[in-house]
Amino acid sequence: MALIISDECINCDVCEPECPNGAISQGAETYEIDPDKCTECVGHYEEPQCQQVCPVDCIATNPDRVENKDQLMAKFLKLTAQKG
Template identity: 70%
Template sequence: MALIITDECINCDVCEPECPNGAISQGDEIYVIAPDLCTECVGHYETSQCVEVCPVDCIIKDPDHDETEDELRGKYEKLVAEGKTAPTTAG
């Protein structure tokens, strides 16, 4: 499932540069995550990098975008094929 940023976000700017898919951007009031680009870092890292760096733990799974790990990997592979994210060199 894609991730969302709750209204507890303090706009600290640390999550946006960590996203390998460019899914995080500044919204009207807080940062937002584009669900069509979020793979929870599947294909890139073992864990979601934005969650790892968030100092207030405001990034959670989005219940409106329920996806399996296989679906997230498929989304990653589609993004790579479209040139929207770089392929990983990790195994």
């Protein structure tokens, strides 16, 4: 699954630089995660880095974007191919 940031976000700015895919950006009210770029850090790390650094625990799995590890890895491979 891609991740999603809830409205409990305090805009602390710590998650955005931790995302290896550049999926996190400032939205109108809070930070947002682009589900097309979020791989839950599959391909980069064992755990989603944004969740690890979030001080208010407001980043959860997005129930509207159910993806398994294989699908997340395929997305990672596609994203890294586009960068190269």
